[in-house]
Amino acid sequence: MIGALWSKHSRWILPVAAGIAFLTFWEWSVTAWKIPKFVLPAPSLIAMAFWSDGPSLLGSLWFTTRVTVVAFLAAVVTGMTLGVLFTLNRTIERTLWPYAVVLQVTPVVAIAPLIIIWIGLDRLWLALLILAWIVAFFPILSNTTIGLSSADHGLKNLFDLYGASGWKKFRYLQLPSALPYILGGVRVSSGLALIGAVVAEFAAGSGSATGLAWRIIESGNMLNVPRMFAALLMLSAFGIVLFYATMWLQWALLHRWHESEVKREN
Amino acid sequence: MDDGSVPARPLVRLKGIRKVFSNGTEAIRGLDLDIMPGEFISLLGPSGCGKSTALRMIAGLGEASEGEIEWPTAMYDASGKPEREIGFVFQEPTLMPWATVFDNVALPFTLKDRPKGEVPDRVAEALKMVGLERFAKSYPRELSGGMKMRVSIARALVMRPKVLLMDEPFAALDEITRFKLNNDLLDLWNKQRWTVVFVTHSVYESVYLSTRIVVMAARPGRIVGELGVDAGYPRGTAFRTSQPYNDACRRVSELLDDAMAANPAGIDEH
Numbered sequence: 341m342i343g344a345l346w347s348k349h350s351r352w353i354l355p356v357a358a359g360i361a362f363l364t365f366w367e368w369s370v371t372a373w374k375i376p377k378f379v380l381p382a383p384s385l386i387a388m389a390f391w392s393d394g395p396s397l398l399g400s401l402w403f404t405t406r407v408t409v410v411a412f413l414a415a416v417v418t419g420m421t422l423g424v425l426f427t428l429n430r431t432i433e434r435t436l437w438p439y440a441v442v443l444q445v446t447p448v449v450a451i452a453p454l455i456i457i458w459i460g461l462d463r464l465w466l467a468l469l470i471l472a473w474i475v476a477f478f479p480i481l482s483n484t485t486i487g488l489s490s491a492d493h494g495l496k497n498l499f500d501l502y503g504a505s506g507w508k509k510f511r512y513l514q515l516p517s518a519l520p521y522i523l524g525g526v527r528v529s530s531g532l533a534l535i536g537a538v539v540a541e542f543a544a545g546s547g548s549a550t551g552l553a554w555r556i557i558e559s560g561n562m563l564n565v566p567r568m569f570a571a572l573l574m575l576s577a578f579g580i581v582l583f584y585a586t587m588w589l590q591w592a593l594l595h596r597w598h599e600s601e602v603k604r605e606n
Numbered sequence: 607m608d609d610g611s612v613p614a615r616p617l618v619r620l621k622g623i624r625k626v627f628s629n630g631t632e633a634i635r636g637l638d639l640d641i642m643p644g645e646f647i648s649l650l651g652p653s654g655c656g657k658s659t660a661l662r663m664i665a666g667l668g669e670a671s672e673g674e675i676e677w678p679t680a681m682y683d684a685s686g687k688p689e690r691e692i693g694f695v696f697q698e699p700t701l702m703p704w705a706t707v708f709d710n711v712a713l714p715f716t717l718k719d720r721p722k723g724e725v726p727d728r729v730a731e732a733l734k735m736v737g738l739e740r741f742a743k744s745y746p747r748e749l750s751g752g753m754k755m756r757v758s759i760a761r762a763l764v765m766r767p768k769v770l771l772m773d774e775p776f777a778a779l780d781e782i783t784r785f786k787l788n789n790d791l792l793d794l795w796n797k798q799r800w801t802v803v804f805v806t807h808s809v810y811e812s813v814y815l816s817t818r819i820v821v822m823a824a825r826p827g828r829i830v831g832e833l834g835v836d837a838g839y840p841r842g843t844a845f846r847t848s849q850p851y852n853d854a855c856r857r858v859s860e861l862l863d864d865a866m867a868a869n870p871a872g873i874d875e876h
């Protein structure tokens with residue numbers, strides 16, 4: 341009985357217990373060893389920073405969230421659309437593929453200044469959006485392209501046998517075959533969108549950006565390390581939410597049939 | 607369809623078929639075959655003799671390089687293609703893993719733009735034929751290998767085809783399941799009397815099932831002999847141990863030996 345309860349809940353009891361132990365040790369060691377708070381603030385100080393700066397930090401989180409989510413959605417739409425175009429038309433693929441690769445291999449920090457100059461500091465959010473999109477877009481494109489062409493050969497024959505139209509082949513064969521690949525791309529890309537947004541904010545520096553990354557730099561400059569920690573925690577909390585949201589999406593769409601998500605019982 | 611009377615026109619007529627693949631392999635040369643309504647024909651031969659190629663051409667997957675495949679009793683559409691009423695069962699179940707058994711069996715309707723109204727009944731009917739009516743909502747991965755094959759057969763039957771083409775459908779299954787599906791298939795065929803063209807490697811399977819066995823040899827693929835199996839249906843375990851069965855198996859084996867002797871390499875050198 342207890343064993344069953346334990347094995348059911350140990351998944352969250354263990355990490356939570358470890359976390360509490362760690363925080364207690366942290367709180368104790370900071371006072372015991374007299375570590376200055378601009379090097380390592382006690383958890384209680386960070387909690388207070390949350391309390392006092394919470395509302396303004398939440399505003400910054402909202403800014404970063406918007407950039408990340410919009411860039412991510414744009415990456416999904418454009419990546420899939422382009423992936424579909426690539427499979428429909430080899431000429432388009434041959435023409436555009438090298439440029440997609442160039443976008444992918446150029447480090448985003450390196451192009452950030454250029455994009456920001458082009459878009460203008462008065463529309464910084466748009467520049468950030470574009471930068472985050474550049475980072476997030478490639479995994480979706482490449483996974484869609486691979487996925488769409490990975491349909492089972494026997495099923496392709498079957499579709500030919502019944503004289504399926506191009507659209508039906510796409511809708512009932514290629515798209516479902518590509519789904520696990522696309523969702524894999526979506527997961528990678530959601531994380532990259534956040535990284536892209538944060539890196540772009542760093543690159544943009546001051547100005548009109550009010551996102552979390554900028555708040556971290558600002559807190560660092562003012563040696564307000566508790567607030568820095570608070571902002572950092574918010575950022576990783578958001579990252580975790582994003583990660584689990586895409587995990588959930590993948591599970592919801594694949595758990596009935598795909599090897600990656602089905603629960604194996606033998 | 608009444609037995610005994612010899613129908614005048616074949617359902618499918620292969621005339622002087624030759625197939626050369628783009629890499630230069632001559633898979634088939636000079637293949638003539640009439641497939642009569644209600645027959646259960648087995649194509650038997652060593653690996654690489656063009657059985658699958660022939661079956662696929664009958665199904666319209668891949669054009670013959672020479673010769674013609676006629677459907678004397680079928681309607682031809684505006685572009686001159688015969689309206690083949692066929693069902694095809696591949697060696698693998700070839701099911702869509704993302705779709706339920708129901709949706710898999712209903713696929714021919716989905717692809718052919720048929721009115722949706724009759725689909726549930728027809729799918730239920732096909733699933734009943736193969737004994738899987740309780741599994742309509744399952745996904746393929748929840749089924750055993752033999753059950754998947756049955757779903758594949760149900761899908762081939764759901765449009766009520768005139769000809770059922772089967773390419774080593776049971777080769778990947780264990781013997782017990784294979785015997786069971788052999789019997790089920792014969793029962794179905796005996797009730798419905800479609801025409802079956804069945805590709806197999808197994809002498810025993812071909813004799814057990816067929817009204818006629820066509821033996822092929824390789825390099826290039828061609829017909830080297832045929833044998834009618836006169837025994838009536840239903841056939842059961844008793845038939846498997848009977849004298850006529852043994853005789854037929856021996857004669858088919860001899861034909862097959864001749865086929866192998868015709869090209870001593872025997873196996874596919876590609």
Ligand SMILES: Nc1ncnc2c1ncn2[C@@H]1O[C@H](COP(=O)(O)OP(=O)(O)OP(=O)(O)O)[C@@H](O)[C@H]1O
Nearest residue numbers: 627629631633652653654655656657658659660876
């Ligand atoms: N797509 C292809 N391109 C080139 N050669 C092919 C192709 N498909 C088949 N062949 C060749 O055609 C010949 C006949 O092949 P086929 O698959 O019809 O043989 P089979 O009798 O079905 O053999 P098995 O019993 O092993 O399935 C073989 O020599 C094979 O190498």
Ligand SMILES: [Mg+2]
Nearest residue numbers: 657658659773
């Ligand atoms: Mg074959």
